[in-house]
Amino acid sequence: MTDASFDTSANNNTHPGEAQFGDYFALLKPRVMSLVVFTALVGLIAAPVSVHPFIAFCAVLFIAVGGGASGALNMWWDADIDAVMKRTTSRPIPSGKVEPREAMALGLALSGFAVIMLGLASNWIAAGLLAFTIFFYAVIYTMWLKRWTPQNIVIGGAAGAFPPMIGWAVATGGVSVESVLMFMLIFMWTPPHFWALALFMKSDYKEAGVPMLTVTHGRKVTRAHILVYTILLAPLAIGTGLTSIGGPIYMTTAVVLNAMFLWGAVKIWRRPEEAAEADKYRVEKSFFGLSLLYLFLHFGAILAEAALRPYGLGGW
Known part of the structure; x- marks a missing residue:
């Protein structure tokens, strides 16, 4: 832990046997x-190679466990920050339900289990990508970037972008243009998504000492960054529709969603701070909500194209 005083308080408030499975x-x-x-x-499903349903189930399960393991390691290291930020004070460690060392042990154990089992269930390329993802999120992002640079979200976004690439590797045993594009779609989406959140959660990050862009450069600069990244994201998202994982369903979805996302980013960029404070960041919160729908519908469209392809309906 990075805050000894918090460790002490956490240990004093935690009593063995209190933690439940839910915690x-x-x-x-x-x-x-x-x-x-x-x-x-x-x-996994969009890949050109079919996978036995049981192997696919096991692979996705182990990828999920690996993602959960990195989350536990993140909560262990960031417990001092979580205790300060309003939206995270109820998490298991700052609330005193789970001891920091228990979270660390759980994270490490599940990390090893997930990587080994994924390698045995599918292949070691996919397992290696999962191992790197856990390391990137827990060490490079959580322990280094998050507290060091306002570009933490930009670089750290890679950790959340690896899962579709891992799924693709489970099926194909490698990496391709399509899997890289799915990676880039999440990678480029992450900054505007989180910066929109930071616009109306600025005080939380400032009090916790996290150098979010809103804290280090102000909200006006953050608004401009959201617009720039959204402009860069749009051609990437639409261009993905021209590859083997795209098709009319995906292309229609991408064009409509990116037009909406761009318009939302322009409105955020043009907003004076006084207007945002007056309506309690209504536009920013709406953009944040749209960003969640944006990613889900893009990947949902890729899934639809893959599901319809065997019937001659998906793809170009």
């Missing part, structure tokens, strides 16, 4: 895990 499960960040499962599954 340990919460360490795995189930909401994030659901995104990991969905995008990994899409990557």
Whole structure:
């Protein structure tokens, strides 16, 4: 831990036997895990090589466990920050339900289990990608980038972008243009998604000492960054529709969603801070909600194209 005083208070407030199964499960960040499962599954199904349903199930399960393991390690290291931020004070460690060392042990154990089992169930390329993903999120992002640079979300976004690439590797045993594009779609989506959140959660990050862009450069600069990344994201998302994982369903979805996302980014960029404060960041919160729908529908469209392809309906 990085804050000794917090460690002491956590240990004083934690009593053996109090933690329930739900508390340990919460360490795995189930909401994030659901995104990991969905995008990994899409990557696996969209791949040109079919996988036995049981192997596919096991592979996605182990990828999910690996994602949960990195979440537990993140909560262990960031317990001091979580204790300060309003939206994270109820997490298992700052609330005193789970001891930091228990979270660390759980994260390490599940990491090893997930990587080994994925390698045995599918192939070691996929397992290696999963191992690197866990390392990237737990060490490079959580322990280094998050507290060091306002570009933490930009670089750290790679950790959340690997699952579809891992799913693709489960099926094919390698990496391709399509899997890289799915990776890039999440990677480029992450900054505007999180910066929109940071616009109306600035005080939390400032109090916790996290150098989010809103804290280090102000909200006006953050608004401009959201617009720039959204502009860069649009051609990438639409261009993905021209590859083997695309098709009319995906292309229609991408064009409509990116037009909406671009318009939302322009509105955020043009907003004076006084207007945002007056309506309690209504536009920013709406953009954040749209960003969640944006990613789900893009990958949902890829999934639909793959599901319809055997019937001659999906793809170009």
